[in-house]
Amino acid sequence: MAMDPKMLAKMGINVETFGDMNAFGDPNWYQAFNNPGYYNKTHKELRAKVRAFVDEEVTPNVFEWDEAGVIPQQVYQKIGDMGLLPISVGRPWPKEFVGDCPLGYEPDYFHELIMFDELARCGSGGFMWGLAGGLVIGLPPVLKWATPEVKARVVPEVLSAKKVICLAITEPTAGSDVANLKTTAVKEGDHYIVNGEKKWITNGIFSDYFTVAVRTGSAKDGMKGISLMLIEKTMPGVNTRKMKCSGVWSSGTTYVTFDDVKVPAANLIGKENQGFKMIMNNFNHERFAIC
Template sequence: MVSPAMLKGMNTEIYGEGHPFGDPSWYQAYNTPYYNDSHKKFRKIMREYVDEHIMSNVHDWDEKGVIPKEMYLEAGKQGTLGLCIGRPWPEKYFGPSPWGFEPDYFHELIMYDEMSRTGSVGFQWGIAGGTTLGLPPVYHHGSEELKQRVMPACVKGEKVCCLAITEPTAGSDVANLKCTAKLEGDHYILNGEKKWITNGIFADYFTVACRTGKPGVGGISLLLVEKGVPGLEGKGFQYMMQNFNHESLKFAGKRKTFGKTLIQHPVIRFKVAEMARQVEATHNWLEWITYQLNTMPKLEAMLKLGGHTALCKVQCTKAGGKGDWWLRVELCCVLGVGVRSVEVMEYCAREAAQIFGGLSYSRGGQGEKVERLNREVRAMAIPGGSEEIMLDLGVKQSTKLAQMAKMFAEAAPQPQAAKL
């Protein structure tokens, strides 16, 4: 028997279903330096919202290939679209935060943690992917006239904005775009082809990356394509990079083979343990990046976090999820640091399929989330930069940063030795 006296001073606050490793560790009575009462309040709001409005409908939307317009309006009303575009909260274009507090990047991480319980990459991309990528350049770098015209409708879910970068011949190689824009009088003539644009088939606004100047990074501009509205010449690459740098265990306890539940077999416990090990380590890395983003000035974050987030994307997508883990790193793309983890997602999706057996390739039913995650894992690995590009970028950025730090240290005034 456990007496109340034995529990005195211990953290016993558990949130969620209580499955081991089924939620972030701070949900399961572990101490954390990152979260406060506002995060706990927001966690409850998001869980109830996801359970009531999303969870039971995701499979139907996936089969139909369409998310109802009402869901965009509901997401806007709920505040989730405003949370997707970076800090500070867009009060000027939305109104006060609907939760009664100024959200930080950890609130955004919680939003993705809770939405990821649906096990649907498609839903997340569909409801907010375009606006998450296309609207921040307008919010952070557009003219006030442009923001007044575009921001309110987009953060309220009335209209959708997307980011048009990828071309048939330029994906990860963003600096070598071929699409051009030539200024003629008061208007730009835009020539080129864009492909694989998230939310592009139904977007109302297109933040288009195009070439208005010399070859390379310095010649890229962003145009908001909406009846010829001009963009900001020459800084398009910088603004895009700021934004980029922005169920197995439960089933295993029920299914039986050879007279035992799956979780009673050592080989299954090993699979679950390995998934948990990779996911918990990756989520801790993500929380560390989020903390840096919360506490650094924007310029410092852009300089220092690019390498970490590029590597974190690869780590997460290769290992990927316990049904809901794949989306934990989605935050980084939205935060402005350009990450989406796939290594962990890929590993966990495969291992979850091994545990679920034939159910893992049947659409709908008990294996619905596992089937969908295996089908959608490549949609997380490729967009935003392939694994190979991200690995190379991560090392190059970190090496460059180390060289800069050395230069700064050498240039700084040296302390005088104390006289004896």
């Protein structure tokens, strides 16, 4: 069980605790156990800020949102206004697109860890996936490898909660086996023509942008024939339908089809046939955020 701060004080040990002190209900450093030294004043400030928001505005309503199958836009917008969305897409803070961090400091990965830990206290996987299941994995490839023009158009809108993005890799016949995906993108002049299907796409039904893994090489090329590109929901031939799942309803799990979608070549993310490397790189931050 957690150590009683009053008892420790009588022993001459000064400690700082946070939360309700339920054993194993919070990270150890909240409860007067070992602080590994990674956390400073700014981490504690963010922790208190996010917890207050969750306790006051999320937890009392979150299961109604799950039943409704969507997080209200005003809630998502408030999270954006708090400066939490840019924290969730890795380092460094994207100042070029969103200005200085409104929290007054440069967030690190421990700020991101604390933010997700506190948001998860609401007890709803649907809320967590609905909030971050698209952004956390869909925007970093754009931030890292898209053209300056695409970045300037997409990143500010997404990080200010005006638009939504998701990652579309998994297919009906290719999930963990990314190298064998079948969605194709055929170059025709200054466009690609995209055809294929994506399945289990988190946030897809809400998304304005899709970071999509496509095959630009031949099937025999395997992972060496995969590219990433940004496809927009408004492009003719993009169709989405929400999947009925057993849980996480407000995450917007979606089946996406691309039927002769004409995508500007400028929407290619990084270099053609180099998408597999970018996907693997993206998995590092994705897995950190998910776990």
